[in-house]
Amino acid sequence: MRGEQTIVNKTTQPLAEVQFTLTPNYDTRIDLPGAKLAHDDTRLLYQTYSLDPPMRPGEVKVMHFDVKARNRGFENSVTNREIVQNGTFFNSTIAPQIGYQPTNELTDRNKRKSFGLKEKDLMPTLEQNCTGDCMDNYLSNNSDWVNVETVISTSPGQIAIAPGSLQREWSDSGRHYFQYKLDHYSLNFYSFMSARYEVARSEWNGISIEVYYLKEHPWNVPKMLNSVKKSFGYYTQNFGPYAHKEARIIEFPRIAAFAQAFPGTMPYSESIGFIANLEHPDDIDFVFYVVGHEMAHQWWAHQVVGANMQGATLLSETMAQYSALMTMEKEYGRDAMRKFMQYEMDNYLRSRGTELLKERPLLRVEASQGYIHYRKGSVVLYYLREMIGEEAVNRALRKVLGQHGYQPPPYPTSYALVDALREQTPPELQYLLQDLFYDITLFSNRGLAATAHKRSDGKFEVTVEVETHKYKADEKGNETEVPVNDWIEVGALAAPEKGKKYGNVLHRERVHMTSARSSYSFTTDTLPEKAGIDPLLLLVDRVPDDNLAKVTLR
Numbered sequence: 001m002r003g004e005q006t007i008v009n010k011t012t013q014p015l016a017e018v019q020f021t022l023t024p025n026y027d028t029r030i031d032l033p034g035a036k037l038a039h040d041d042t043r044l045l046y047q048t049y050s051l052d053p054p055m056r057p058g059e060v061k062v063m064h065f066d067v068k069a070r071n072r073g074f075e076n077s078v079t080n081r082e083i084v085q086n087g088t089f090f091n092s093t094i095a096p097q098i099g100y101q102p103t104n105e106l107t108d109r110n111k112r113k114s115f116g117l118k119e120k121d122l123m124p125t126l127e128q129n130c131t132g133d134c135m136d137n138y139l140s141n142n143s144d145w146v147n148v149e150t151v152i153s154t155s156p157g158q159i160a161i162a163p164g165s166l167q168r169e170w171s172d173s174g175r176h177y178f179q180y181k182l183d184h185y186s187l188n189f190y191s192f193m194s195a196r197y198e199v200a201r202s203e204w205n206g207i208s209i210e211v212y213y214l215k216e217h218p219w220n221v222p223k224m225l226n227s228v229k230k231s232f233g234y235y236t237q238n239f240g241p242y243a244h245k246e247a248r249i250i251e252f253p254r255i256a257a258f259a260q261a262f263p264g265t266m267p268y269s270e271s272i273g274f275i276a277n278l279e280h281p282d283d284i285d286f287v288f289y290v291v292g293h294e295m296a297h298q299w300w301a302h303q304v305v306g307a308n309m310q311g312a313t314l315l316s317e318t319m320a321q322y323s324a325l326m327t328m329e330k331e332y333g334r335d336a337m338r339k340f341m342q343y344e345m346d347n348y349l350r351s352r353g354t355e356l357l358k359e360r361p362l363l364r365v366e367a368s369q370g371y372i373h374y375r376k377g378s379v380v381l382y383y384l385r386e387m388i389g390e391e392a393v394n395r396a397l398r399k400v401l402g403q404h405g406y407q408p409p410p411y412p413t414s415y416a417l418v419d420a421l422r423e424q425t426p427p428e429l430q431y432l433l434q435d436l437f438y439d440i441t442l443f444s445n446r447g448l449a450a451t452a453h454k455r456s457d458g459k460f461e462v463t464v465e466v467e468t469h470k471y472k473a474d475e476k477g478n479e480t481e482v483p484v485n486d487w488i489e490v491g492a493l494a495a496p497e498k499g500k501k502y503g504n505v506l507h508r509e510r511v512h513m514t515s516a517r518s519s520y521s522f523t524t525d526t527l528p529e530k531a532g533i534d535p536l537l538l539l540v541d542r543v544p545d546d547n548l549a550k551v552t553l554r
């Protein structure tokens with residue numbers, strides 16, 4: 001790879017040196033006008049260049065670099081799986097990165113100990129009014145939004161993909177060439193891919209949709225196209241415009257099992273969707289879901305990106321989860337959601353039990369705490385949507401995008417989102433923001449008894465006796481019971497129809513609970529099978545499956 005990159009001194013001081021972090025497995029050569037290599041740490045791959053004269057504040061320089069994949073003989077195990085025969089996938093971080101990269105630090109506690117290093121602080125502490133740390137976002141250090149233009153060549157018969165619209169395609173000297181250019185400035189974090197792809201094409205309101213897949217793996221491609229379209233429908237209507245002229249889902253080999261969003265391009269592992277068999281009616285359509293999540297990142301990460309501190313992933317991962325939940329609910333209905341939300345809840349509760357460091361509240365989630373920003377994030381946002389309504393949540397999200405989308409630093413923190421949600425929350429529900437974002441809040445809800453009495457008009461008078469305990473947990477998992485003063489639902493479900501997991505909801509009602517035990521009465525049209533507290537499991541509940549008691553007919 002040969003690259004040209006514009007750098008600028010954005011500080012208020014003259015810079016006498018520039019430092020670069022290089023990438024293992026690649027040999028890198030940097031050419032920066034007026035710079036001399038002053039220090040070259042070949043073990044830690046860190047270079048310092050001295051500038052004489054120093055770079056003035058605001059001064060711009062154009063640097064050039066070469067990056068060459070290094071192969072040394074035959075390895076015991078393959079160290080570079082990015083550049084392969086059919087399914088190459090590497091990202092922009094193989095280019096030299098400006099400055100020190102804290103993400104390269106050792107994280108393993110024991111390894112750190114063996115080197116005499118103290119425990120690693122994960123991310124900078126969340127600040128309400130941040131200074132220095134908000135000048136960087138958590139995904140690309142020392143960079144603003146960038147324009148990218150690429151000429152990339154690959155073997156004949158393969159398609160190579162870079163960010164942006166295809167400008168030109170040609171063959172020369174036995175190589176297949178492509179030229180791409182971003183249509184909108186983007187995060188300095190983008191990918192390159194090449195394989196013998198088939199391409200499925202569609203479009204949504206003039207935006208081209210492309211799925212790049214291997215001929216052998218065609219099964220879920222229609223689902224992916226559908227999910228991209230449904231995502232465009234919901235996100236453009238509720239969040240704001242999309243900035244690119246295309247959206248691409250691109251298969252890569254199962255050297256890794258993830259999908260990831262780059263500007264307009266979304267690499268997606270073979271093993272988490274392309275080869276999935278989703279024919280069983282009970283299967284959660286995670287292909288639709290994952291595509292919805294990655295598409296949402298085109299707004300949440302690629303338009304609004306969090307400052308490099310705790311809580312950053314609330315603005316990207318939690319928002320992507322929420323967005324995908326909304327598209328999935330529109331596609332599959334509420335019943336399918338209950339199953340998925342239960343999966344998210346179980347995962348959160350199980351994972352917090354194995355946290356080795358500190359469980360953070362959602363507002364301060366660390367970028368490494370997926371069980372919080374994905375799993376708990378889903379549960380929390382879905383619940384908040386139930387409580388204040390979808391339109392209110394989306395008004396808050398539109399405000400955050402309107403204020404912070406594609407803006408220069410300082411980058412927003414998680415407070416930007418929570419404050420916007422607070423504005424949309426009615427006074428009697430303001431306590432939810434404290435419970436859901438600032439604290440770690442858990443419930444232990446139980447349905448103790450439920451009876452029904454058939455009235456003369458054929459309807460049923462249902463009485464439930466319920467118990468609720470509310471707890472706040474600290475970062476180590478110690479729980480303290482706190483008084484209940486919450487709006488919680490009571491309700492009743494019918495017996496599930498044959499082949500279904502959940503019965504229809506016969507009644508849902510939000511009541512103000514102020515004591516651990518209480519009883520409520522309501523009317524249903526038909527005889528419920530079960531009744532009790534929080535029937536749809538919207539609250540984080542330590543024991544979720546005892547909320548409903550079997551209804552006995554009096």
Ligand SMILES: [Zn+2]
Pocket residue numbers: 293297316317320
């Ligand atoms: Zn994500």
